[in-house]
Amino acid sequence: MRRLRMGMIGGGPGAFIGPVHRIAAEMDREIELVAGVFSSDAGRSRAAGESYRIDPARAYPDLDTMFAAEKAREDGIDFVSIVSPNHHHLPAARAALAAGLPVISDKPATTTFAEAKELAGHVAAAGLPYGLTHTYSGYPLVREARARVAAGQIGTVRKVVVEYPQGWLAGEAVGKQAEWRVDPARSGPGGCIGDIGTHAFQLTEFISGQEVTEILADLGAVVPGRQVDDDCTVLLRFSNGARGVLLASQIEVGEMNGLRIRLYGDKGGMVWKQEVPNTLTLHTLDGRTEIIHAAGTQIGPDAASRTRTPTGHPEGYLEAFANIYRDFAAVLRGEEAPLLPGIDTALRGMAFIATAVEASNNRAGWVPLTV
């Protein structure tokens, strides 16, 4: 079975996320990076192609050139991976789908909910696979948590607390990664809520198996002069009546990438932390606490199939990311990959961002979340 061929859009010099996608895509040898438009600047695109060690002829200056050239090759790309800043997502995806290419995209899916709906239309019209790299749902123990909730191990979910603290934007937003994220023209109206809040949001629904139906949002721009939110509190209500809280911040000095989620039901509780991702803590109503180890004897098939090393040999962010690409590869091969975040997740995420921003601006209290 040959490796699938990937064309990358974005990921040029200075973008940390390009190499991350490349490593993740290739980790299981199901996919190979062969081409790309790594920058809208032709020279920078070429330079990036070189750094990725791909055929120089396949580091293209623009999308049209890439699509045409690759179509003409027998070994042309099978899909594109969009890793550029948010405002490029929709145009890139639209063009790729129009060229008959499946799309996997970094999140958030677009800059606005309207764009997301447009995107969903293109995906439906093209009838092609679409994947969204919500990395954290690729962690084996996140999938274990989901499976255990579905199996009723914590009973009826009553409460979900998800926190996503970061501190790297506590000062001035300096550097390529920071600048576009605090610029509404490139990131969309949401800052922190779109950049990391949407990850946290996705995780609550992914693990709990419930949908968020109502939210109360309080977003703030703490750093003087900042034009987008950098500190977010969102209260949640889920479809089954469960209560929830989502905290996301990029001004909490010293926090690195502290995503963590806790779910509580009437029979148990569960805790997972991204920075120590290889354990899952399980509590039961009778007072027992169990530690579940990645790749250990106590984990089920969803998690077991997504680890590559024995227990005690830590896997991390790149491996979780690779699991998303493995799911996407499976879909491209016509297999089932029900845990791959797709266009529905994209729509829900963008609805969440839009609703939160608007409700917060209006101090609107509780508002419904609808897609």
Added chain:
Amino acid sequence: MRRLRMGMIGGGPGAFIGPVHRIAAEMDREIELVAGVFSSDAGRSRAAGESYRIDPARAYPDLDTMFAAEKAREDGIDFVSIVSPNHHHLPAARAALAAGLPVISDKPATTTFAEAKELAGHVAAAGLPYGLTHTYSGYPLVREARARVAAGQIGTVRKVVVEYPQGWLAGEAVGKQAEWRVDPARSGPGGCIGDIGTHAFQLTEFISGQEVTEILADLGAVVPGRQVDDDCTVLLRFSNGARGVLLASQIEVGEMNGLRIRLYGDKGGMVWKQEVPNTLTLHTLDGRTEIIHAAGTQIGPDAASRTRTPTGHPEGYLEAFANIYRDFAAVLRGEEAPLLPGIDTALRGMAFIATAVEASNNRAGWVPLTV
């Protein structure tokens, strides 16, 4: 210098908090338990007196008898400690103050804000010391955190996140400790918000040096049939504009007494967790993380004066509690103890509970917090 003599009100058979107060009060040999009305049932009061090994003659059946008898003794009590359920707090404090006795009381100070204002009147009229046992502000590293914030180590406080998860009321409320806490007649209108939310609230103001000026409260009664809240989310705004979040819950299965607080400023961040109380984590904007150890070389006088063992020899809840009593003893001896929570803290705590309960019931959004 003789030991101060304490009369206890409440703390009878089955009340875990009575022995806790007794141990805490006596730990530094500044105070001695000598008398008490441990129960409104005379026989149970006597039995408790025996378990405390006090003079049987001084285990009284009611307050009036105690006050009269103790006044008549040369070695009569110097003050009372009120450790009974909330609805007894005001009557007991009123009677003690009327009898000329200083009062130290468990929290919350009363059942309602109106009662708290009445209490404040009695305290003012009596001109006697009043202390409130917000235990967690007795931890050495909480005091270290406060001192460091005051010294500007994290710069201007921008964000405070306090969480107080417990799980022990996730099922039916069974047993002496649980039953009165979920009965509004005895606990007051607040359940979780009064029992533990008020601790979390006090901690935010104690460490940050800021006052909460506005809140948005979302309290829920998750366990079917429960008449008071058991799960609380409260958004906070502080006097300097800082944002805050307070989470408290008693239905988070597996959580024990997980109080933790994080403060972030424009120069640094700080994290403290009650269940591992002997370390304080300090982050600086330039990316350094330092661990401050209780009784270690890096701590200042407020914390250093409140430890009893060398670094690495863990102190805990009882020692923190003892620090509150040490402060109270200092006040009784006419010394300064500016960190002792007193009647102002009592008023603010009860205003917080009342405001949160009312605002949540009315889905009122942001409301001012005034005393």
Added chain:
Amino acid sequence: MRRLRMGMIGGGPGAFIGPVHRIAAEMDREIELVAGVFSSDAGRSRAAGESYRIDPARAYPDLDTMFAAEKAREDGIDFVSIVSPNHHHLPAARAALAAGLPVISDKPATTTFAEAKELAGHVAAAGLPYGLTHTYSGYPLVREARARVAAGQIGTVRKVVVEYPQGWLAGEAVGKQAEWRVDPARSGPGGCIGDIGTHAFQLTEFISGQEVTEILADLGAVVPGRQVDDDCTVLLRFSNGARGVLLASQIEVGEMNGLRIRLYGDKGGMVWKQEVPNTLTLHTLDGRTEIIHAAGTQIGPDAASRTRTPTGHPEGYLEAFANIYRDFAAVLRGEEAPLLPGIDTALRGMAFIATAVEASNNRAGWVPLTV
């Protein structure tokens, strides 16, 4: 039931361990400090008595005076607690036993094994209780560990690893606590091995239920000019053939009081750490990991009877110490307290120190450990 009356020997100004014994002894109100010879200097003894708030008349200048005066009182002391440096232990205990007073003593029991044997003779001749404050065996979860090993939860014990790292003597030994510990005339021939190695040794036997039968010792004096060992490695063999390792050091910079022990059998494993004493980790051969919480629902009677606060309210060093005193009080009242370290433990500990020092000096390889 009246409180037992304690006379302290040692614990004068500057000795941190005196107040620790006082707090521990009094915590459960079974014992009361009423008298003492706190220093061989009469003035310092008086000053210490004042700081303990005891009757000034009962802060004595020497042992003979104390024993005579207390005997003459109706409310005279019931026992003595010896908390002075090691070289005072034997003379103080001998005198107390001769005066008909039970003894509880800090460890190590004496300075040499010969002295320990002499002490054992006095204890036997007097027919009086003798207790040794191996504090760490007073921790509830240490007792839980012992009970679980005895119940076969980890199967046949095969391996014990105990580590006791400290760093406070990594530089020059400065101050009252440090100076006598590095002076063989006062501490005995063992430095680190006697000060903390003996705690680690006691813990291995206490929890495993096995006796050490052979050792191989490698003691070093790392700090230039030091006259006693400050860094120790000792290999162990237990009576059932189990292997063991004991590491103790006082020159490991940054280590505070890092005592920890791990036991492995053919069915499971167990880990306990003094600096986070309120959890015990349990592993089973089939790959499960369970966290046992102090005062939680999963603990047995030995541990449950030795906690004073609900789960999540940390207890620490002082409470563990108090458990030793509670055992001793029980013995004085004629009750059973099988977990109290006594004269047999004293003998084994001193034999361990003597054997380790001699074997290390002689580079003797494996040698039997006999009492």
Added chain:
Amino acid sequence: MRRLRMGMIGGGPGAFIGPVHRIAAEMDREIELVAGVFSSDAGRSRAAGESYRIDPARAYPDLDTMFAAEKAREDGIDFVSIVSPNHHHLPAARAALAAGLPVISDKPATTTFAEAKELAGHVAAAGLPYGLTHTYSGYPLVREARARVAAGQIGTVRKVVVEYPQGWLAGEAVGKQAEWRVDPARSGPGGCIGDIGTHAFQLTEFISGQEVTEILADLGAVVPGRQVDDDCTVLLRFSNGARGVLLASQIEVGEMNGLRIRLYGDKGGMVWKQEVPNTLTLHTLDGRTEIIHAAGTQIGPDAASRTRTPTGHPEGYLEAFANIYRDFAAVLRGEEAPLLPGIDTALRGMAFIATAVEASNNRAGWVPLTV
């Protein structure tokens, strides 16, 4: 710059380490797996080739065939990676070197010290690069630790404690991974000491910058019937006089891959743990504790150049492994890679194993370690 082409020896169906080497080698796109003799069984070799998605024609039945066929290709392999059980290491390396191919090999380098010396002769004669995959020295924070020790941050190293507990061989040795490891014919005379003890040994020298000059070994075969050691204690002396302890075990039930190392000097101490590899703890003599984060602002060039994600995005075992391959690729390209373990490390490791096994068998006490 083209990718280097790797031929794998070993790594057939059921061998977890084959895919690990493949992922590690390819992670940075400097190397590509293109060929292999994955099993001595031709059919199994083909099947493995398919699972790796390489050209079926390049999954060879034996070494000679591979070397001949690859030599004949313009795009033939540039080097081999040996990932088979130990007894294949020498013959495979010898043949590869004879065929003019550089070698990177899993550890231990050979089964015996005599073999290692023979290997060293072949490497010297061939004048070709040789690398040894001591994975753990590829972790960024291990390199940070090494750099900090070299820079004098902990002063003169006085003490090194390395522990490598595992539990997976506590029961019967079942399965492909376990069986050969407990068979002296395939693993060599050392069991645990060779499988993991040698990693621990290498780490002590790598970080401390000192060589071990003397050892005292106590190896045991704890599981009944086991023919090689499964539990090891080795005392160490370093070239500068520093003391050391090495603990390795495969029968410590519940331990996964708990490698951890602590180094102490006269100015500071340092702690690193493989299972939480993205932090390094640094202690200073004046009582400060600092946490160093991988990819954080406080790390130096050796570590910074070996991370792929921002701080807080955990990297793990595969990334550390990839760092070894990146070093090896650098060497193949003629660049400097001074941290790559090579033939000298191989010789020292095999000398360590041989000396430890022999000294333990003879109960020889302290013996010199010479290469």
